[in-house]
Amino acid sequence: MRISTAVTRRLPDFTxxxxxxVAFLTGIAGAxxxxxxxxxxxTEVQVRPSMVGLFFTGSAVIGILVSQxxxxxxxxxxxxxxxxxxxxxxxALACALFAWNRNYYLLLFVGVLLSSFGSTANPQMFALAREHAEHTGREAVMFSSILRxxxxxxxxxxxxxxxALALGFGFQVMYLAAAATFILCGALVWKTLPSMPKTPSAKGAKLEAPRQNRRDALLLFAACTLMWTANGMYLINMPLYMVQELRLPEKLTGILMGTAAGLEIPTMLLAGMAAKRFGKRFLMRCAxxxxxxxYAGLLFITGTWQLIALQLLNALFIGVLAGIGMLYFQDLMPGQAGAAxxxxxxxxxxxxxxAGSIAGFVAEIWNYHAVFYSALAMVIGAVLCLWRLKNA
Incomplete structure (x- = not known):
């Protein structure tokens, strides 16, 4: 039986x-x-910068409520x-609304609500993948790392x-392409992903992690939030900092972000292989x-090739956070893959x-370079949280 199971796991798995x-398509739909x-x-809705910021804030708040x-x-x-x-x-319905509607408030309240459901497809897919891996006896960490x-x-x-689509053919074409991606993804989900209905729990029973795990989950939530805040401040601030203060070409921003995103892929895969041996807490601390x-390097490094080389550290930071952080939450909240x-x-x-609030406030009072001090402070705060975590 054991030999047969091992052979089965090595065979190509259509599921x-x-x-x-599906992971790739949900990523494309968001990207x-x-x-x-x-x-x-x-440009299309023609609103003031403050209204743009309000839209992003409202989108995040509605997204949190819907996803939870x-x-x-x-x-x-x-x-x-x-x-x-x-x-x-x-x-897909949200994308169609964005393609044909230009009313700010309709997009904010109806479009964002529909988009929040669309963006929740990705974390729910990861939760189903975790349940499927555990049900079939596969290595959940490596499988999730590949998906991420x-x-x-x-x-x-x-x-x-x-x-290319927005500037070459218009935003309507771009949003319709995103809608088509969602529809294709939905068809694949319906036809190919496994159906795993929940077993009804006893009346009044609650799904709760042990008390120690709840404490660690709260610390991990704080650490990950601080790490993502630093990353958000970097993404908001870096293009303006490079062009307006360093006087570097605009295309270099794209090179830096593309380099980091490309390096994140092998980082995630290597982290998935190393997690079983070294543990998730150790990898998160390394990240x-x-x-x-x-972020300390960003305070002193201004040369082009040095900034590109620095992206290796950024890739390690985000690659491990994005791949291992989610799995750490799942370990701390057994039986609650979706919530985790x-x-x-x-x-x-x-x-x-x-990030949006702090980056704009700091840059307006001081300068874009000062934003990186705030980002560094966020990461140091994450260090303090992670060092108080018990090993899952």
Whole structure:
């Protein structure tokens, strides 16, 4: 029996391949919309910069509320596969609304609500993948790392495609392409992903992690939020800092971000292989130390090739955070894969809310270079949280 099982696991697995394709498509759907959103709001909807910021903040808040509601519901009852399919269809509907509507408030309240359902398809897919891996006896850490690498790959090629479509053919074509991606993804989910209905729990029973795990989950939430806040401040600030203060060419920003995204893929895969031997806490600590070195380097390094070389530390920082952070939450919240995955995803959203506020405030009072001091302070705060974590 053991030999037969081992042989079976080495055979090509169509379901695992389907998960990989779905992960890539959900990543592409997001990568087609997010990078061009501020440009869309300022040029097509024609709103002031403050209204653009309000849109991003409102989007993050609504996204948190929707994703947490769906996470709790999916962990208690219902088939996660059906929920992912529904999210894909609502995501396609949101893209259609953005393609043909230019009313700011309709986009903010209806469009963002629908988009929040669409973006929840990704964390729910990761939760289903975790359940599938545990059900079939596969290595969950490596499988999740491979899936997360597909999302990073999507973000390497998605933004250039988004700008090419938006600037070459118009935003309507770009959003319709995103809608088509959601529809294709939904069809693959319905046809290929496994259906794993929940077993009804006893009346009044609650899904809760042990008390120690709840404390560690809170510390991990704080650490990941601070790390994503630093990353958000970097992404918001870096293009303006390079052009207006360093007087470097605009295309260098794209080179830096593309280099980091490309390096994140092997980082995630290597972290997945190393997690079983060294543990997730050790890898997260390595990542946050890399973050400290990266943001400290930004304070003193201004040369082109030095900034490019510095992206290796950025890739280690984000690659491990994105790949291992989610799995750490799942370990701390057994039986709650949906809630754990969504909780990790919401650290990104909360990080963006904080990053947008701090980056704009600091840059306006001092300068763009000063923003990196704030980012470094965030990462140091994450260090303190991670060093108080117990080993999962």
């Amino acid at each position: 695992s391949l389907a998960f990989i394709v 087609l919309q997010t990078p061009t959103l501020s440009l869309f709001l300022s 509601f769906l996470a709790r519901r999916s962990d208690r009852k219902g088939d996660r596969k059906s929920l992912i399919f529904l999210c894909c269809m609502l995501g 690498a597909q999302v990073s790959l999507a973000w390497v090629i998605g933004p250039p495609i988004a700008f 946050v130390i890399a973050g400290v070195l990266f 995955t969504t909780l990790f995803t919401n650290t990104t959203r909360v990080g963006w809310i904080i």
